[in-house]
Amino acid sequence: MQWSTAAEYFIAALASSDPTPGGGAAAAQTGAMGCALVMMAIGTTLKRKNLPTEVTSRLDKSLKRLGSLKTELSAYVKKDAEAYANYLTARKLPKEDSNRPDAIQQALFFAASVPADTATTALQVLKETENIKDDIADVILSDIYCAKHLLQACIHCAIENIQANLSFITNEDKKNIFEKQISVFLKSC
Numbered sequence: 001m002q003w004s005t006a007a008e009y010f011i012a013a014l015a016s017s018d019p020t021p022g023g024g025a026a027a028a029q030t031g032a033m034g035c036a037l038v039m040m041a042i043g044t045t046l047k048r049k050n051l052p053t054e055v056t057s058r059l060d061k062s063l064k065r066l067g068s069l070k071t072e073l074s075a076y077v078k079k080d081a082e083a084y085a086n087y088l089t090a091r092k093l094p095k096e097d098s099n100r101p102d103a104i105q106q107a108l109f110f111a112a113s114v115p116a117d118t119a120t121t122a123l124q125v126l127k128e129t130e131n132i133k134d135d136i137a138d139v140i141l142s143d144i145y146c147a148k149h150l151l152q153a154c155i156h157c158a159i160e161n162i163q164a165n166l167s168f169i170t171n172e173d174k175k176n177i178f179e180k181q182i183s184v185f186l187k188s189c
Helices: 003-015 023-046 053-091 100-135 138-166 172-188
Strands: none
Touching (some): 023 138, 053 100, 100 172
């Protein structure tokens, strides 16, 4: 399958009337794309002749870290759909079931945790990108800036998804954790 076909499938899935994939999955996919762009810029730079050894070493290490972060971001695409499915399962429990309120709260917490984890990972990629941007070849530097925009969009979209669930979470301690995370995310973008 060509890469463009895979992208078309994902876009078509987003455009469908199905609730998943939704904004959380789109955020994670956007973050993964931003991370991948940074990896491409590093790979292109590493092909250059006469690259100083310390730059090669730094970029090689960064490329490995980014590979792991890209895998994490890609996994959040599926986790977002799982979080929504868990919420629907909890909502379908009989109203007289004494476990229902707790199941719904757990599902909401998970549904807010996935975009929080997505944003945290995207923030790690942004920091990694900032650390290596001066080592990137000028000819490919525009992709670093595009990647940063994608990563920031990922974080902002993740915040929207956290907030969508936050208003229904009743545990104030858990709400405070998410609100603190949102504050950190906003300061970073």
